[in-house]
Amino acid sequence: MKARTFGRHIRESLKSLRRNSWMTFASVSAVTVTLLLVGVFIVIMMNLNQLADSIENDVEIKVVADPAADEAAVKELQKKVSATAGVLEVVYASRDEELDKMIQSFGDELSLYKQSNPLGDALYVKAQDPQxxxxxxxxxxxxxxxYEVVYGEDKVEKLFKVLNASRNVGLVLILALLFTAMFLISNTIRITIVARRKEIEIMKLVGATNNFVRVPFLLEGIWLGILGxxxxxxxxxxxxxxxxEYWEPKLKGELFQLLNTTPFILQLNGLILFMGIFIGVWGSFMSVRKFLKV
Incomplete structure (x- = not known):
């Protein structure tokens, strides 16, 4: 297509939006409402997914070494654990450090065990994939x-099942909402094009090609998507x-953290703009196709 012809199509699409102002308003309103709902739902689901990731990453394995093992044996165990496939991080804690943690948690009465510490050294292990x-x-x-491996077996497995189910439900809801948005918006655009079917028929009867007729409507779909x-x-x-800005200081140090505004907002805006343009073009293409058969 020549640049001159394409320029004409752009001008005609803009003129058409002005001439059919009420239908343009209806289409833009439909795009705006549905994309606003989709955008809000994506914000909620992405932050819930962030919470799920934080919970998963907080899961760790506590490996208690045999209390009778000497220092060399514990180092050998630590080396083997670090070399295990899928292990991300291993943090060593001596038996004295473990006893100090218990004293802080349960009271000074346990300080009596400092003379004869019954605990073993411990390794705190995190997996690359929490699953x-x-x-x-x-x-x-x-x-x-x-001596013992502790990771909250039953609770962890139930937790992962709940988190996976939540992600799947969220994905299904987003897809269902997008499908609904495409259906509503394409129907609104179809009404706009139906009102101009005589214009399409006249253009076809005087010899206009399908692409010549179709391009202005596709451009209108783009403008509607951008405006919406x-x-x-x-x-x-x-x-x-x-x-x-309101919640970030209050949540500092907590398990749940909101996604940073940058680059999340830029990515979300790009996604919303893409969805608007795609739905506008798709709705225009599907709607004008049936009127090209003259």
């Missing part, structure tokens, strides 16, 4: 000088920024 915690714990439990995405992008950006 593999159970498999790594079972593997470590077979090593020599391992502008308000959700602005509202969500301002709202999330204010929400982050």
């Amino acid at each position: 593999q915690t159970a498999a790594i714990a079972n593997k470590i439990n077979t090593y020599d000088y391992t 995405a502008a308000i959700p992008m602005l509202l969500i950006s301002i709202s999330y920024y204010n929400l982050y």
Whole structure:
């Protein structure tokens, strides 16, 4: 297509939006409302996913060495644990440090055990993939000088099942909402094009090609998508920024942290703009296709 022809299509698409102002308003409103709902839901789901990741990453394995093992044996155990496939980090804690933790948790009465510490040295292990915690714990439990491996077996497995189910439900809801948005917006655009079917028929009867007729409508779909995405992008950006500025100091040091405004807002705005343009083009393409058969 020549640049001159394409320029004409752009001008015609803009003129058409002005001529059909009420239908343009209806289409843009439909895009705005649905993308605003989708955007808010994505914000909620992404932050919930952030919480799920934080909970998973907080899961660790405590490996208690045999109290009778000497220093060399514990170092050998630590070396084997560090070399285990899937292990991300191993932190060593001496038996004296473990006793100090128990005294802090349960009271000074336990300080009597400092004269004869019955505890063993401990290794705190984190997995690269938290979902593999159970498999790594079972593997470590077979090593020599391992007295006990603790990772909250039943609770961890239930936790991972709940988190995975939550992610899957969230994904299904987002896809369902996007499908609903595409259906509603494409129907609104179809009404706009149906009102102009005579215009399409006349253009076809005078010899216009399918692409010549189709391109202005596709460009209109792009403009509708951009205009419809502008308000959700602005509202969500301002709202999330204010929400982050208010809650971020209050949540400092807590398990749950909101996603940083940068680059999250930029990524979300890019996604909303892409969805608006895609839905506008798709709705225009599907709607104008049936009127090209004259």
